[in-house]
Amino acid sequence: MQVGFVGWRGMVGSVLMQRMVAEKDFENITSIFFSTSQAGQSVTMRDGREVLLKDANDESQLLEMDAIISCQGGDYTKKIHGPLRASGWQGYWIDAASTLRMASNSMIVLDPINNVDIKLAIDDGKKDFIGGNCTTSLMMLALHGLFRDELVEWVSAMTYQAASGAGAQNMRELIQQMGSIHDVTKNELASAEGDVLEIDSLVLERMRAQEFPTEQFGAPLAGSLIPWIDSDLGDGQSREEWKAQAETNKILGRQENPIPVEGICVRIGAMRCHSQALTFKLTESVPVLEVEKILSEANEWVSVVPNDKLSTVAMLSPTSVTRTLDVPVGRIRKLNIPGNIYSAFTVGDQLLWGAAEPLRRMLRILVDRG
Numbered sequence: 381m382q383v384g385f386v387g388w389r390g391m392v393g394s395v396l397m398q399r400m401v402a403e404k405d406f407e408n409i410t411s412i413f414f415s416t417s418q419a420g421q422s423v424t425m426r427d428g429r430e431v432l433l434k435d436a437n438d439e440s441q442l443l444e445m446d447a448i449i450s451c452q453g454g455d456y457t458k459k460i461h462g463p464l465r466a467s468g469w470q471g472y473w474i475d476a477a478s479t480l481r482m483a484s485n486s487m488i489v490l491d492p493i494n495n496v497d498i499k500l501a502i503d504d505g506k507k508d509f510i511g512g513n514c515t516t517s518l519m520m521l522a523l524h525g526l527f528r529d530e531l532v533e534w535v536s537a538m539t540y541q542a543a544s545g546a547g548a549q550n551m552r553e554l555i556q557q558m559g560s561i562h563d564v565t566k567n568e569l570a571s572a573e574g575d576v577l578e579i580d581s582l583v584l585e586r587m588r589a590q591e592f593p594t595e596q597f598g599a600p601l602a603g604s605l606i607p608w609i610d611s612d613l614g615d616g617q618s619r620e621e622w623k624a625q626a627e628t629n630k631i632l633g634r635q636e637n638p639i640p641v642e643g644i645c646v647r648i649g650a651m652r653c654h655s656q657a658l659t660f661k662l663t664e665s666v667p668v669l670e671v672e673k674i675l676s677e678a679n680e681w682v683s684v685v686p687n688d689k690l691s692t693v694a695m696l697s698p699t700s701v702t703r704t705l706d707v708p709v710g711r712i713r714k715l716n717i718p719g720n721i722y723s724a725f726t727v728g729d730q731l732l733w734g735a736a737e738p739l740r741r742m743l744r745i746l747v748d749r750g
């Protein structure tokens with residue numbers, strides 16, 4: 381199988397490369413690497429191979445691929461996918477961008493949940509397999525057992541999303557912002573006697589200054605937060621918030637009878653890993669111990685964190701979860717609100733299960749089917 385990779389040096393692409401090397405996925409395919417900005421250059425890949433980059437905007441070279449994995453972003457998908465299909469290209473398109481997710485002839489892939497549907501779609505001749513929104517995929521893996529047992533009436537997901545969710549440049553900007561804040565305070569910090577109100581005012585002055593680096597985020601993130609992610613739909617909802625219900629129900633095959641999924645998506649100054657405070661209503665009263673059992677047995681990546689302070693602080697943070705495929709869920713309680721309402725808090729690496737891993741596994745499904 382000749383597989384073309386576009387966007388392999390971005391945030392999602394880099395993690396995809398890392399995982400594919402670790403799982404020896406490159407041994408089963410012929411891989412060709414493309415770039416929108418570095419065509420013609422020779423680069424060293426993660427597994428030590430020297431490769432010559434092809435032009436990601438050159439349709440004639442893309443047409444030769446049996447499959448293309450794009451982690452390049454929505455603008456690239458918009459520009460390239462339609463013309464490729466119009467030229468009669470019959471290969472598989474596997475994509476991290478949201479552009480094609482809701483298209484009727486595409487499938488959102490999250491194989492621990494919709495493996496059977498993915499295989500049916502391949503048999504049906506579907507060719508576009510798209511990774512889901514990161515927070516949505518992570519929320520679904522966390523609540524997998526409850527969705528599977530049709531116990532969920534609605535979900536509210538209040539998110540705490542990491543800087544890396546916005547891409548490589550944004551991750552760099554967060555660190556620049558942190559560095560800039562540290563720069564103006566280092567003298568005061570060096571002295572244990574430093575006046576904390578003075579430090580606070582230096583920080584604020586720097587964060588509000590013209591030169592504070594905000595080109596990528598458009599606002600300070602370090603020392604602050606941004607309660608809006610993705611575009612403004614004009615009805616009070618952000619596009620990131622809209623995706624949760626739309627994609628959850630497409631993955632579950634429940635578009636005709638959707639489960640309401642709502643919330644507010646917030647960017648925070650975590651480097652990597654999205655966290656979510658979930659409130660959900662179950663269709664019946666289920667003891668908390670039973671909820672924990674249903675959740676922890678649903679798939680091999682989810683685990684239940686005991687709802688106590690020590691376990692929560694140790695196991696339920698971006699720092700502890702980053703670079704793992706684990707999806708811990710904790711803070712599980714039946715709330716003091718009438719009507720079978722529960723809470724949970726979950727953390728997951730949005731670059732792994734939220735982006736690269738479903739794409740990697742989709743390619744593996746295709747390769748294994750021959």
Ligand code: NAP
Nearest residue numbers: 387389390391392416417451453454476477545547548735
């Ligand atoms: P990204 O890090 O911004 O990378 C996209 C492209 O930017 C790269 O392929 C590269 O293309 C170019 N680029 C320019 N300067 C770069 C630099 N300094 N370092 C690395 N790449 C640079 O984007 P991403 O976060 O991976 O997202 C790709 C797609 O996946 C988007 O559609 C996004 O919505 C989706 N997605 C992202 C996440 C996430 O957590 N980040 C999760 C799920 C889905 P060239 O080599 O061609 O120049």
